[in-house]
Amino acid sequence: MNFxxxxxxxxxxxxxxxxxxxxxxxxxxxxxxxxxxxxxxxKQLAExxxxxxxxxxxxxxxxxxxxxxxxxxxxxxxxxxxxxxxWSQLAAGAVDGAANGDTIVGGLDDTHPTNRPxxxxxxxxxxxxxVLGRSGVTQAPxxxxxxxxxxxxxxxxxxxxxxxxxxxxxxxxxxxxxxxWRRDGALLSAALxxxxxxxxxxxxxxxxxxxxxxxxxIASFQAIKHLAADMHVRTxxxxxxxxxxxxxxxxxxIGEAAxxxxxxxxxxxxxxxxxxxxxxxxxxxxxxxxxMPPHYFLKRALxxxxxxxxxxxxxxxxxxxxxx
Amino acid sequence: MDLRYSDADEKFRSALRGWLAAEAPKHGAPPPRxxxxxxxxxxxxxxxxLFDAGYAGVNWPKAYxxxxxxLTEELVYYEETARAKAPYVGMxxxxxxxxxxxxxxxxxxxQKQRHLPRILxxxxxxxxxxxxxxxxxDLAALKMAAVRDGDHYVVTGHKxxxxxxxxxxxCELLVRTNPTAPKHKGISWLIxxxxxxxxxxxxxxxxxxESDFSEMFLExxxxxxxxxxxxxxxxxxxxxxxxxxxxxxxxxADIIELTQFLRDMAKLAKQLTRDDASAWEDRALRRELGHLxxxxxxxxxxxxxxxxxxxxxxxxxxxxxxxxxxxxxxxxRVYEFGHRLLGRAGLARDDFARLPVVEINDTFLNTLSLTxxxxxxxxxxxxxSERILGMPRExx
Numbered sequence: 001m002n003f004x005x006x007x008x009x010x011x012x013x014x015x016x017x018x019x020x021x022x023x024x025x026x027x028x029x030x031x032x033x034x035x036x037x038x039x040x041x042x043k044q045l046a047e048x049x050x051x052x053x054x055x056x057x058x059x060x061x062x063x064x065x066x067x068x069x070x071x072x073x074x075x076x077x078x079x080x081x082x083x084x085x086x087w088s089q090l091a092a093g094a095v096d097g098a099a100n101g102d103t104i105v106g107g108l109d110d111t112h113p114t115n116r117p118x119x120x121x122x123x124x125x126x127x128x129x130x131v132l133g134r135s136g137v138t139q140a141p142x143x144x145x146x147x148x149x150x151x152x153x154x155x156x157x158x159x160x161x162x163x164x165x166x167x168x169x170x171x172x173x174x175x176x177x178x179x180x181w182r183r184d185g186a187l188l189s190a191a192l193x194x195x196x197x198x199x200x201x202x203x204x205x206x207x208x209x210x211x212x213x214x215x216x217x218i219a220s221f222q223a224i225k226h227l228a229a230d231m232h233v234r235t236x237x238x239x240x241x242x243x244x245x246x247x248x249x250x251x252x253x254i255g256e257a258a259x260x261x262x263x264x265x266x267x268x269x270x271x272x273x274x275x276x277x278x279x280x281x282x283x284x285x286x287x288x289x290x291x292m293p294p295h296y297f298l299k300r301a302l303x304x305x306x307x308x309x310x311x312x313x314x315x316x317x318x319x320x321x322x323x324x
Numbered sequence: 325m326d327l328r329y330s331d332a333d334e335k336f337r338s339a340l341r342g343w344l345a346a347e348a349p350k351h352g353a354p355p356p357r358x359x360x361x362x363x364x365x366x367x368x369x370x371x372x373x374l375f376d377a378g379y380a381g382v383n384w385p386k387a388y389x390x391x392x393x394x395l396t397e398e399l400v401y402y403e404e405t406a407r408a409k410a411p412y413v414g415m416x417x418x419x420x421x422x423x424x425x426x427x428x429x430x431x432x433x434x435q436k437q438r439h440l441p442r443i444l445x446x447x448x449x450x451x452x453x454x455x456x457x458x459x460x461x462d463l464a465a466l467k468m469a470a471v472r473d474g475d476h477y478v479v480t481g482h483k484x485x486x487x488x489x490x491x492x493x494x495c496e497l498l499v500r501t502n503p504t505a506p507k508h509k510g511i512s513w514l515i516x517x518x519x520x521x522x523x524x525x526x527x528x529x530x531x532x533x534e535s536d537f538s539e540m541f542l543e544x545x546x547x548x549x550x551x552x553x554x555x556x557x558x559x560x561x562x563x564x565x566x567x568x569x570x571x572x573x574x575x576x577a578d579i580i581e582l583t584q585f586l587r588d589m590a591k592l593a594k595q596l597t598r599d600d601a602s603a604w605e606d607r608a609l610r611r612e613l614g615h616l617x618x619x620x621x622x623x624x625x626x627x628x629x630x631x632x633x634x635x636x637x638x639x640x641x642x643x644x645x646x647x648x649x650x651x652x653x654x655x656x657r658v659y660e661f662g663h664r665l666l667g668r669a670g671l672a673r674d675d676f677a678r679l680p681v682v683e684i685n686d687t688f689l690n691t692l693s694l695t696x697x698x699x700x701x702x703x704x705x706x707x708x709s710e711r712i713l714g715m716p717r718e719x720x
Contacts (some may be wrong), residue, residue: 001333001396002326004632009325067325205713220716222702225709232708233646240629241622247327254327259621266618312611318621319614322583323590323604 003243005071013070016075016147020049024079024200029157029296036082036157037104037125037157046101050076050085055093060100060133065250066184070191070242077195077272080300082157083121086188086307090181094172095128095139104129106142109182110166121303123161130177131166140169155197155299159282179221183261185308187245190265193272193304194235194242200272200279200297201231208282227278241267262314269311272301327628329400336393337400343377344408351411357534357686364449364491367414371446380444381420384428388440395631402577406584413577415488419443419450421574423496423630426513426566428553435515453483453516453540454563461703463498464507466562468542470499470514476546477501477514479621482539485697489538490525492518496566497547502557511559513566515551522546532689570698571644575651576627582620582658585687586613589662596665603665616658623651629657642711649704652694659688 005013023044026034036272046052053069055061069089076085084106088098097103106122107130108115120129126142154160172180205228208219216253218224245264248254276298287294305311329337351370355362374380375389382398384390391397424443427436442448448599459466479499487606489495495516502510518522522545527535554562590613593603603609625648633641661671662684675681695701709715 001329001399001628002632002635003628005325031452205715207714217716218707220718222706222718225713225715226702228713228715229646229649229705229708232713233650236629236643236646237619237622237626237650240625241618243325244327244625244628247325251328262614263618264622266615267622315611315614315618316607317614318618319590319610322586322613322617323594323610 002238009068009071012064013043013071014077016048016050016072017078019044020079020081024081026079026203026293026296029080029293030145030291032082033156035124035149036159037084042083042104043101044175045081045083045085046099051088051092051101052099053089055099059093061092065246066187067243067246067250069188070194070246073188073191074195074239074242077192077300078199079159080196080199080296082122083309084126086192089188090185091128091130091139095138097127104142105130107131108166109185112309112313113185114306114310118163118166119150119160120147120163121158121160123163124149124159125146129167129169129191130172130181131169132181134178135175136171137173137178138167138169139172140167144169155303157295158300158303182308183258184249186221186265186314187242187249187261189304189307190238190242190245191265191299193265193268194238196301196304197231197235197238197268197271197275200275200294201235203226203294203297204228204231204275204279204282205284211284215219221306227282231271231275231278234267234274237267238264238271256321259318262309262317262321265309265314266311266318269301269305269314272304273298276301329396333394333400336397337404340379340401340404343379343700344404344410347377348408348410354411357532360491360535364415367411367416368446368449370411370415371444375445380446381424381440382624384424384440384444388428388436389444390440395635399576399631402580406577406581415449415491416443416446417574418452418488418492418496419448419494420564422569423450423452423494425569426553426562427666430562431554432550434550435553439515444696448494449488449492451486451495451518452527453486453489453495453497455485456482457484461700463563463699464511466498466511467501468497468499469503470501470547472501472510472549473546475549477512477549477552479514479516479542479545479547482541484528484539486538486540487536489540490520490527490535494518495540498559498563501559505557505602506562510557511563512556513553513559513562514547516547517551520545520547531692532686563689566645567698568640568642571640571648571704574698575648578655579620579623579627579651582655582663583617583624585658585662586617586620588680589665595666596667608668609665610654612661616654616661619650619654620658623647623654626650642707645655645699645704645707646712648698649701649708652691653701655694656688656691659684659691663688682714 049062052061053064057063079306087107088105091105095105098105105128106126109132129140129142131138144167145163147161149161177236203309208224241264245260248260249257279294286292381390382393382401383395386392456466470477471477497514497516500510501512522543524541526539528537530537596603630643669679
């Protein structure tokens with residue numbers, strides 16, 4: 001056993017980190033509001049391997065596993081890269097053109113009790129739409145998603161459309177496949193949440209070191225330092241859990257993958273929400289302004305809370321495993 | 325990123341599992357909480373059995389009686405002892421979890437040979453003489469005076485909150501060997517034999533009502549100079565080695581035990597009846613239990629992550645502060661959950677109606693000490709924010 005990242009994993013992480021820092025600077029998040037997702041950027045993400053990462057090499061993919069996917073997705077989360085990233089990654093190999101970025105794939109889990117009313121993310125830019133049902137996975141052209149776009153979505157980088165009914169698509173996977181999409185989707189979401197926890201911690205610490213009150217940086221006050229320490233602890237626990245779940249999905253001999261994923265999703269989801277809130281608190285009055293970045297992270301964390309099972313759902317799944 | 329236990333680890337696991345299944349039940353029930361002679365015999369007796377079977381000091385060097393195995397096998401050992409509900413480390417905590425490890429990292433050859441095998445064989449109990457009435461969180465302010473007299477230190481002063489002092493053979497003793505140097509520069513770490521003349525121990529009953537806690541008064545106690553660990557006046561550095569063990573790897577076993585305890589609580593909830601249904605039918609209860617278990621899972625993953633760091637340096641890193649902070653606070657929430665699950669049965673402190681009242685209530689009360697010991701949660705937050713996150717230091 002050696003939990004540390006190997007050289008290939010470190011290189012992969014650094015590559016995607018450099019790309020995201022270059023292409024998605026935090027001080028330009030507002031610029032993305034008008035068009036959060038463009039085809040050009042989507043193709044760039046595809047070229048970085050974001051979608052084809054886990055597709056076998058024989059099918060034109062990179063042939064890596066969930067251990068690597070969580071590294072990539074936590075980097076995307078750190079920079080709030082917008083778009084249906086998780087759905088498009090899950091769809092690689094199952095929906096034509098998903099892996100190379102030609103087809104932008106979105107989706108919805110139709111079995112979740114909170115999915116009425118039906119709100120679809122990024123509907124305006126989608127090419128294909130996937131539905132996870134009880135009996136399997138279906139795919140339909142996105143043109144069938146008729147409804148009205150909200151003028152002001154909660155997350156300014158995640159537009160949403162209220163659709164009257166989900167399309168009746170063609171079957172592309174059975175119930176087992178649907179379960180696998182749910183599990184993998186939950187873990188990729190947890191990795192995005194981990195990224196949010198990491199960045200909001202870094203932003204809060206950086207801001208607190210610069211901001212002066214009472215003639216001292218506010219970072220020197222225990223009241224602030226202890227908030228930051230708790231953010232750090234949540235982030236460390238979330239990172240360990242997300243990485244461990246990635247490795248467990250790749251190798252059944254390590255443990256029970258579903259349990260590891262749900263545990264990771266619970267702690268990462270909380271780390272994202274609590275760190276984002278604390279970040280706003282540490283920014284003080286500036287934290288409540290639109291021009292400062294923390295609110296974007298909080299809003300994305302809220303979007304992710306409703307994807308692939310809520311924190312409460314995953315708590316129950318963990319409990320089932322504990323009580324089994 | 326390889327989280328798979330090796331074939332050798334699994335072979336070790338299966339042999340250990342078989343041995344524990346046969347031996348743990350034979351060791352019998354723990355003695356009553358105030359029967360200190362019996363508790364010492366029970367704790368040390370179990371340690372001796374572990375030693376005889378080759379399971380003592382799993383990652384300690386073979387030269388001193390350890391198994392000389394990897395830290396990964398140590399993790400397997402913790403997982404299996406938790407699973408088998410084998411006896412807790414008890415009075416052996418200080419010796420096994422941080423006293424011994426400090427000697428392995430910093431002790432002289434003589435000190436290692438003298439103490440390590442005896443700790444592993446269950447022949448030596450250690451206690452920790454760090455805190456003083458005026459030096460709690462500000463540990464480096466400690467005043468216990470050690471004056472050199474030939475090849476001895478003559479030590480006088482007052483220690484407090486010392487667990488198991490009245491049953492310990494040795495003590496990790498921090499003393500001031502240079503009263504004029506800045507406070508961090510005049511401290512030495514000594515091995516104090518508890519049978520020396522001039523030591524008075526006064527029990528200090530804990531909120532559990534037990535007298536495992538003590539004050540220690542030393543009056544002209546003569547400690548041989550060869551008992552200093554590390555150099556004279558380098559004790560603060562050695563202290564931090566001890567504390568890194570105490571904050572880092574020392575809790576690994578307790579973290580995996582949380583998961584085992586929650587498994588037991590799920591079983592208990594299925595047996596308890598609430599409103600004509602089992603308590604397990606209560607969705608809020610399941611969510612709370614699942615939430616706690618998810619956090620325990622994450623901390624176990626964090627232990628594995630930090631083990632990687634220990635393997636590189638031999639001593640746990642600063643990350644131990646984050647782990648200790650997270651574990652001790654989760655620990656309180658987990659056992660408080662257990663207490664609430666007992667309902668009004670939890671008003672007692674004796675087992676009845678086939679409910680594990682003692683285990684739950686006594687352990688819960690004990691969890692209140694862990695956010696204070698080894699540096700309070702507030703001190704850990706200072707360490708994390710200042711030394712990991714690089715925020716400015718408090719004025720001190």
